Amino acid sequence: MVADAITFSRLYTIMVFRRFRWPIFFIIAATFLVALAPFSAQFMPSGNSIIPIKDHHHSSPSTVASTASIGGSHICPTTPPAPALTPDTQGRFDWRTIRKHNPIETYAQLPISNPSSRPAVQHTFVAASPRVKNEIASRKEAVREVFRRCWKSYKDRAWTKDELAPISGGARDAFGSWGATLVDSLDTLWIMDMEQEYAEAVEAAVDIDFGPKIDGEINVFETIIRYLGGFIGAYDVSGCHDARLLNKAVEVADMAYASFDTPNRMPVSRWSPKKAVDGEEQLPAESMLVAEAASASLEFTRLSQLTGDMRYFDAISRVTNVLEEQQGSTKLPGMWPISVNMRKPDLTFDGFFGLGAMADSVYEYLPKMHQLLNGIGPIGAQYQKMYEYAMSTAITHTLFRPMVHDKADILIAGANVNGQRDDKGQHLVCFAGGMFALGGRLFENSTHLDIGRKISDGCAWTYKNAPNGIMPEVFSMTACPTFSACDYTSEPGSSAFSDVGDGRYVLRPEAIESIFYMYRITGEVKYQDIAWDMFQAINTHTRTEFANAAIGDVMKTPVENYDSMESFWLAETLKYFYLIFSEPDKISLDNFVFNTEAHPFRIPHR
Numbered sequence: 001m002v003a004d005a006i007t008f009s010r011l012y013t014i015m016v017f018r019r020f021r022w023p024i025f026f027i028i029a030a031t032f033l034v035a036l037a038p039f040s041a042q043f044m045p046s047g048n049s050i051i052p053i054k055d056h057h058h059s060s061p062s063t064v065a066s067t068a069s070i071g072g073s074h075i076c077p078t079t080p081p082a083p084a085l086t087p088d089t090q091g092r093f094d095w096r097t098i099r100k101h102n103p104i105e106t107y108a109q110l111p112i113s114n115p116s117s118r119p120a121v122q123h124t125f126v127a128a129s130p131r132v133k134n135e136i137a138s139r140k141e142a143v144r145e146v147f148r149r150c151w152k153s154y155k156d157r158a159w160t161k162d163e164l165a166p167i168s169g170g171a172r173d174a175f176g177s178w179g180a181t182l183v184d185s186l187d188t189l190w191i192m193d194m195e196q197e198y199a200e201a202v203e204a205a206v207d208i209d210f211g212p213k214i215d216g217e218i219n220v221f222e223t224i225i226r227y228l229g230g231f232i233g234a235y236d237v238s239g240c241h242d243a244r245l246l247n248k249a250v251e252v253a254d255m256a257y258a259s260f261d262t263p264n265r266m267p268v269s270r271w272s273p274k275k276a277v278d279g280e281e282q283l284p285a286e287s288m289l290v291a292e293a294a295s296a297s298l299e300f301t302r303l304s305q306l307t308g309d310m311r312y313f314d315a316i317s318r319v320t321n322v323l324e325e326q327q328g329s330t331k332l333p334g335m336w337p338i339s340v341n342m343r344k345p346d347l348t349f350d351g352f353f354g355l356g357a358m359a360d361s362v363y364e365y366l367p368k369m370h371q372l373l374n375g376i377g378p379i380g381a382q383y384q385k386m387y388e389y390a391m392s393t394a395i396t397h398t399l400f401r402p403m404v405h406d407k408a409d410i411l412i413a414g415a416n417v418n419g420q421r422d423d424k425g426q427h428l429v430c431f432a433g434g435m436f437a438l439g440g441r442l443f444e445n446s447t448h449l450d451i452g453r454k455i456s457d458g459c460a461w462t463y464k465n466a467p468n469g470i471m472p473e474v475f476s477m478t479a480c481p482t483f484s485a486c487d488y489t490s491e492p493g494s495s496a497f498s499d500v501g502d503g504r505y506v507l508r509p510e511a512i513e514s515i516f517y518m519y520r521i522t523g524e525v526k527y528q529d530i531a532w533d534m535f536q537a538i539n540t541h542t543r544t545e546f547a548n549a550a551i552g553d554v555m556k557t558p559v560e561n562y563d564s565m566e567s568f569w570l571a572e573t574l575k576y577f578y579l580i581f582s583e584p585d586k587i588s589l590d591n592f593v594f595n596t597e598a599h600p601f602r603i604p605h606r
């Protein structure tokens with residue numbers, strides 16, 4: 001059993017997905033129109049809607065956009081609406097009407113007492129000199145130009161498809177054919193002040209049909225972080241003025257919520273919408289990835305805050321409680337392994353641990369949940385306790401200081417297999433720099449801030465010392481005996497990596513994400529310079545005729561690109577590059593918390 005689980009885990013690390021991309025998870029029915037027909041009788045009239053659709057038919061889209069952007073005022077609720085809002089499905093399929101097998105009697109409630117005053121996350125910035133300001137502004141403009149170019153090609157060549165193919169100029173569906181890039185990019189368009197494009201994109205996005213047209217399984221996790229996160233992010237950044245976006249968020253969430261209808265209320269991660277609609281009973285898998293099992297917390301909690309509907313918060317609370325109960329009984333107490341059995345549930349059998357692929361957002365969301373909840377009450381404390389326990393284990397058992405020629409004082413987040421540290425780095429795990437820095441601020445722990453800095457600096461170092469200025473997807477480095485002691489001499493000119501297991505760069509955001517957190521948290525302008533070097537290297541080596549494309553092997557010169565541009569390039573990577581060159585109050589880390597797809601959710605302040 002154990003041996004099997006480890007082989008299983010090892011296999012996955014070789015495969016390196018998005019968080020853990022599966023090649024097969026969305027299978028689209030050629031016959032979806034036929035499949036949809038039997039459900040039309042279940043459509044609910046929209047007369048009971050109490051999420052009002054404001055000005056939808058009467059004002060031009062650009063009016064909606066510009067009214068809200070002037071002055072940036074928001075009308076987001078500070079306490080959850082009571083009674084709860086119910087959505088206007090606009091005549092589309094209503095996921096609330098499907099048969100429930102395991103109904104809930106009492107829902108967990110969001111804590112709503114007054115928050116105590118929270119420590120500030122961001123550095124207190126003083127105004128930059130006009131010269132510096134101009135230089136930074138021109139960098140920001142350069143980022144926006146890259147985004148604009150990609151967006152134009154997406155619009156001209158792949159409109160409403162999941163992805164643009166950036167070399168052939170074609171289109172590709174990879175995430176349910178619901179227009180992943182379209183929804184994922186909404187809040188970036190808003191943030192970059194592309195008002196006309198934003199308005200057009202919202203018009204198209206609110207027409208997407210999340211009804212049960214898909215034959216086969218969907219990856220609920222990817223659906224939640226990209227689509228649900230995308231709609232909530234757009235709704236929140238634009239000030240909660242556009243109810244159409246909240247309605248869409250509810251539509252996606254009500255579909256995802258149906259995947260929690262199991263006997264123990266643990267979710268099904270590879271889930272068939274059609275089977276659920278057909279009334280088939282469903283069971284969570286005996287072996288699933290922990291990130292898929294436990295990463296809906298931020299999205300579902302924010303949606304409960306916005307709608308007053310506690311079903312979402314209740315659903316993720318049950319998963320959090322299982323994580324907490326078993327946190328101390330895993331093979332590496334404090335952390336959860338990559339593979340878990342959610343049917344029992346049993347999170348203790350696998351021996352593969354790490355902050356990276358297939359687990360990452362479980363850890364990332366612990367401090368972020370605390371922040372989104374304003375740290376209130378026993379639930380705020382629960383997330384803090386789980387975070388602190390997990391991180392103290394991760395620090396001791398997964399992080400290492402690499403031997404590098406210039407003796408840089410940096411850290412790499414590796415893995416742990418059966419109690420042995422595995423000194424591999426992944427681009428994806430770079431997010432941990434930002435997570436530790438944020439946690440260090442939220443819980444006033446300077447050790448965490450320091451570790452966050454060293455992990456972020458480790459990612460910056462790896463970019464700078466890779467042949468083309470871009471870090472590979474998976475690599476190995478030689479570890480120093482401890483974080484502080486590292487006495488050795490290395491051959492001048494020797495490679496920074498002892499091995500490169502996967503040389504791709506797939507337009508990932510995690511390195512710039514952490515550099516962005518370090519800039520906003522410490523105020524040190526060197527992070528803007530690091531970001532600029534990274535941006536130039538990435539843009540130079542990924543730019544194609546139409547947009548930007550992934551790299552097959554960053555260790556080769558010249559690099560070769562392949563025909564892929566994942567939606568996170570526009571949703572995350574370019575957003576973080578843009579924000580690090582923006583005024584620090586643009587999406588302040590004291591007012592917003594980012595989901596794992598870089599969608600900013602507003603923290604309700606009273």
Ligand SMILES: *[C@@H]1O[C@H](CO)[C@@H](O)[C@H](O)[C@H]1NC(C)=O
Nearest residue numbers: 391392395444445446447448
């Ligand atoms: C800060 O974090 C470290 C590492 O997890 C831990 O050992 C220490 O007790 C924490 N300090 C405080 C003040 O909580």
